[in-house]
Amino acid sequence: MILLPTINRSVLLVIPKQPFYDWSNKLFPDLEPTNMADIDEYNSYLLEDELFIDDPKGELKSYWKKIFLNELYEQCMDETTFPALSWKLFTQWFDFHRSAVVSDLTSDPLYTDE
Template sequence: MNHPTINRSALLVVPKQPFYDWSNALTPDLTPVSIENISDYNTYLLEDELFLDNPKKELNKYWKTIFISELFGQWTNEEDYPDLSWELFTHWFDFYKSSIISDLTDAPLYTEEYG
């Protein structure tokens, strides 16, 4: 079995309840979101061979971008964002890496710009 791989690692980011508590506080008129109701998470492609032996060091150039992306997915007014810190990032999110990304389809890869 031969499937092509791409030269990236993947980081699956799973929000914890404190992230949703922040989001829920911004929209008290809506039904609160809880982690029990969430089953879809964002994945970020990073450089190949990311090991996460020292996550703070290895994610140093990525965690703020990921944090802002996750916040923006809930709330677009950046004035309401908390002060970003590594400690808050790890308090609000779990993350899991995958060092092998296999493409099991024949469809070509493409990129799409959002924003």
């Protein structure tokens, strides 16, 4: 049996819902509208090891605003266009899935790009 090496992080996959794209589409009416059904690539976020989503709001309390802002910045860097951030809006605009085990299938060293 081959045991794959794991890293000391869990992963949160964040999937924008249509209301997020509706907000973005209103900002750029001259561009082709983005529809959720057309998107097949999403952002993942590394969190501390063994973060279990039994109480998402409590367990993501120190992360959800950072994630929300990052997702907004990827659409538009003008903060004056951003909605008021709230947990309720976050859950209306995004689905998220977690993975408690992250296996590293490469031999390349991990690095941080800042």
